[in-house]
Amino acid sequence: MNGTEPAIAPATPILSVNNIEVIYDHVILVLKGVSLTVPQGGITALLGANGAGKTTTLKAISNLLHAERGEVTKGSIVFEGNEVQALSPNDLVRRGCIQVMEGRHCFGHLTVEDNLMTGAFTRRDGKAAIRADLDLVYEYFPRLKVRHSSQAGYTSGGEQQMTAIGRALMSRPKMILLDEPSMGLAPQLVEEIFEIVKKLNEEQGVSFLLAEQNTNVALRFAKYGYILESGRIVLDGEASALRENEDVKEFYLGVAGEGRKSFKDVKHYKRRKRWLA
């Protein structure tokens, strides 16, 4: 796209999705051949509007699609060198790939601490190690420590998002599929959450695939980005390059190049968009 070819991709990516197609209920074609890779230790953003297929892509990777009567009909998903389409979500979590779902999905009647502890379900390495990781999660999210005995259903949206990320961390993941962490949160809180994601990435070496509508924030924290539109990747590149891309600026960042637009430009916009798709 923009001169700088992906220089970041190391020899083996932790995750590569190759041309997958997803069909819901045997009839609804949602993904029409999506390919992407996440490098070892990278933060990769998956951007796009509502209904573009971001969540479906993530759920196809984590194998949660089956619970919604969706299935991957073509292509392959490779995590750490092994094809993983046939694994159960449980197996995948055990191998180190876990999803934080859109809308937090905390266990409302469980306390924050119990929520975190459910994340350790697949672990077999003993209570002491789990306890140590719980303390680590509290270190990253001090607010959860304060709230550890409240029912998660009664905590704030930000706290629930932190609980959901913390819960995923408790499984000792190598990679987190993070779906729309900014949803419904105040800008300041979004910033805070993304800072923590960055810290986790740098200090714990967790790779992230990040689905976001908030293109602006996502491209500031991610290293590489893919833009998804109606089930297809229409654009990809390094985050810095994408931020400078005229189309991305116009369609996703809401920065207009040349002042007010006339109706003529709108038509032009649509034509360009169609061409991209």
Next chain:
Amino acid sequence: MNLVEGIFVKPFQDMFGAPDFLIQVLWEGLVAGVLYALIALGFVLIYKSSRIFNFAQGIMVVFAALTLVGLYEKGVPALLALPLTLVVMFLLAVAIERVVLRPLVNQPDIILFMATIGITLFLIGFGEIIFGGENKVMITEQLFIPTGSFTFEPFGGFVSIEQKDLTAVIGAVLLVAGLILFLNKSKMGRAIRALGDDHQAALSVGISLSTIWVLVWFIAGVIALATGIVWGARAGVSFALEVIAFKALPVLMLGGLESVPGAIIGGLAIGILEKLFEIYWGQPLLGGNTETWFAFVFALIVLLFRPQGLFGEKIIERV
């Protein structure tokens, strides 16, 4: 005037006139209530973790009791038959998960409900083929359950408490306490509660549905066995036992389908209230036999005012 007096005055005069008899009635009601509570608990656990209304809970009680007695009749020592029955209930749980639940995952609730009716019919037939359909006597003595009775004389009256009822109540209390401890303190218990709260999220953190389902159906089987022993000791083991499961329905309406404390308190309340009603109102005013319908009418009246049941899980909603 007589009727008003019969409803509002005389029963209470009777109660306080003969407190020893009142204590006896309350005790009998409590024992029945403990059994209702146990059966309701089986329903609640399965419903909480899989949203399945398990029609087969009643027949599981019969099947467990039948297996225990049947094994004994086939020559297995009683104290060995008990753990063997537990093994059978575990295998049953595994089989149900493999054959019924797993293929039907993500199907509408009504289909799973129908499947449990299928399980009911299967267990009736299977039990009959293996152990025969005739009534059996529970092996109470062989399991070292005391059969005598205590008597004591409060207020100059006379109260008799059967030791096997007392054993049943103590056993049930221990079972329930153990279960509550398990649900709240253990990793698996936490996973069961998590699954009850949010299915998708439970899947996403790697909680294995099959493991939890086998576990929950096995616990329901253990509860069924306990219920079967106690009820069988009072009334013999026969397929007619199955109908006591329907007594759990008003308990569930009262207690809420998802609440463990609700099932316990609801069961006790129904057991005691229906006994009291039968003795002090039913027999003098309605010619008796009110126990068959009282619980349902009572539940209906409660539902008019509290549709989520008395202890239905509060839906946490943030605005």
